[in-house]
Amino acid sequence: MAPYKILYAEDDETLAFLTQDNLEQQQYAVTHCNNGNSCLEIFRKESFDICILDIMLPKMDGFELATEIRKLNSDVPIIFLSAKTLKEDRIKGLRLGADDYLVKPFSIEELLLKIEIFLKRSQKNKTEDNTFYTIGKYNFDAKNYLIFNETEKISLTQRESDLLKLFLDNKNKVLKREEILKALWGTDDYFMGRSLDVFISRLRKILINEKGISIENLHGIGFKFQLNET
Known part of the structure; x- marks a missing residue:
């Protein structure tokens, strides 16, 4: 079976490196982008099993990026990662079609658990x-x-x-x-x-x-x- 493909948008180089490395150790195929525009262009060309999006991205923020992704694919799971802790931001993210919202700093174990849950759910939804x-x-x-x-x-x-x-x-x-x-x-x-x-x-x-x-x-x-x- 081919590895699950993750589209990961994060402009913090250190955090992106550490997160991508941990995900790849779990046998996920990770495509990393450091801005919203390039992330959307890649999503238009390739298929992914899950999207992990920072909110404070250059060129196109995570909220706008999620909105564009949802226009192209209504089913792919989306997890927001953000330093924003306001309840309003969480609600906005979920209303845009995100499946979950993790506040930085987050534990990699929690992220891995959420990825596993949403991948299982999306695979169940792929019916006969x-x-x-x-x-x-x-x-x-x-x-x-x-x-x-x-x-x-x-x-x-x-x-x-x-x-x-x-x-x-x-x-x-x-x-x-x-x-x-x-x-x-x-x-x-x-x-x-x-x-x-x-x-x-x-x-x-x-x-x-x-x-x-x-x-x-x-x-x-x-x-x-x-x-x-x-």
Whole structure:
């Protein structure tokens, strides 16, 4: 299973280093930003399992950042970290859609516990109906490894099905090559990478006539499943 991805916004370099180091020791994949603008740009391009946001950020504060994140994703857990202790600030943060609010200085143990709780909750909310999708003229049944419509039925291997589901759950977002490999095989081994290329080639052939759908290769980075639903 791929590590959970955390987007962490904090402009205090020392605190950011210590917190990121502790999170990575717990096997979380942490992306750190030191200002709100760059944090939002990264969130637009990648998918994350949880966001940890300082409030007093340069360029865009944590409240505004959380508001923009909620416009893009209504489900991802958000935890605010702040030196602000006023009840009004806590209430404002929760009203903006944050799941919790930790006051600095906080204990890393408490932060880790909250992360674990919210990740478990968000995983429970990903119900079984996330196994059936519509892709252009096709239906995709991820549970039974099938792409089909009224006249056609295409069987996929389990890995191909897992890959397509991963793309659809992260449509229009960049997925790094190593993230895909770890999600599908638990490793970014070279030979698994060759298999990935074969699977992507087959999915492209299946979807070649679907307008507004493509699997974009971002050289040296990974792939983006482009799906224009309009």
